[in-house]
């Protein structure tokens with residue numbers, strides 16, 4: 031990969047002398063969906079799929095971005111003197127947003143840089159290609175400009191800040207955190223209210239984690255995401271009239287049941303119920319995993335899907351087809367939608383000896399029902415973002 035990237039770098043910028051090589055993963059969330067902006071727990075892991083980058087400082091104030099996945103955009107040129115989101119920059123608004131966020135946080139660059147990227151996270155799959163690119167840019171900036179006082183958690187927060195304030199998606203911290211803090215063969219049990227986290231080894235002796243890409247992305251993604259956030263914030267405000275909490279994640283399901291009458295609207299009630307119960311499921315799932323009770327983990331994944339489908343209403347027909355098909359296959363321990371929703375991927379735990387049947391059966395039936403093929407990836411859990419050659 032390095033050679034391919036550096037050849038392109040040399041072709042575009044004269045040579046690749048002194049350019050450095052970086053990688054930042056995508057992520058998949060095992061359980062704990064739509065809890066990260068509700069002060070709850072999440073349990074994602076970094077993938078070995080991700081975004082590679084080559085980058086080098088410049089002597090002037092120009093910023094050059096080139097994606098080998100989107101050659102038709104050519105070199106996107108911006109400047110340190112105008113750090114604003116422009117439609118024409120397209121994908122490059124993500125790295126540019128991080129440069130902007132660094133400046134906002136007091137890390138103003140005085141020289142520009144050239145950056146070439148290539149990634150293998152399937153497009154629009156909900157496996158966090160944007161968080162991957164944001165954290166990649168953060169790692170590049172700290173490394174190229176010798177910024178030593180930012181931790182990986184800071185880079186995750188800066189990535190989220192840029193996505194919220196420069197690119198207009200009101201996402202939580204899960205994706206950037208998973209990408210920044212990922213650890214090979216481990217998932218991250220993160221409390222999003224404190225950012226305290228713990229690594230949990232994912233050693234599935236006789237099973238694999240399989241991502242199934244529905245290859246659909248409904249246009250609702252951003253607007254509905256922001257609607258869900260708002261509905262949860264409103265439900266929280268109603269609950270706060272009668273119980274002292276900072277977030278929905280502060281409530282156990284029992285506490286929620288005894289205060290839920292404070293929520294006056296049935297839709298908000300369903301949203302809040304999901305947030306509270308999903309948080310508990312995530313805590314329970316990690317305990318089950320620690321006890322080696324993978325069947326229980328799978329049941330909780332299935333319940334998570336039902337709640338996301340019925341109460342949170344972020345699934346869609348294609349994803350429900352994938353999950354329903356998976357649930358019927360012997361050897362499937364659990365299966366659910368993963369990520370923001372309205373398309374994207376499912377995540378399933380499948381016994382080794384059922385993997386071929388899983389792929390064949392779901393592959394055929396999905397194509398017949400939906401009209402196009404699904405894609406399957408076996409998950410290898412990788413490390414977080416870093417420089418690879420230094």
Ligand code: GLA
Pocket residue numbers: 059062063064065066067201202203204205369370371
């Ligand atoms: C998207 C967001 C995350 C999180 C998930 C849902 O991936 O970027 O912050 O809210 O949706 O769990």
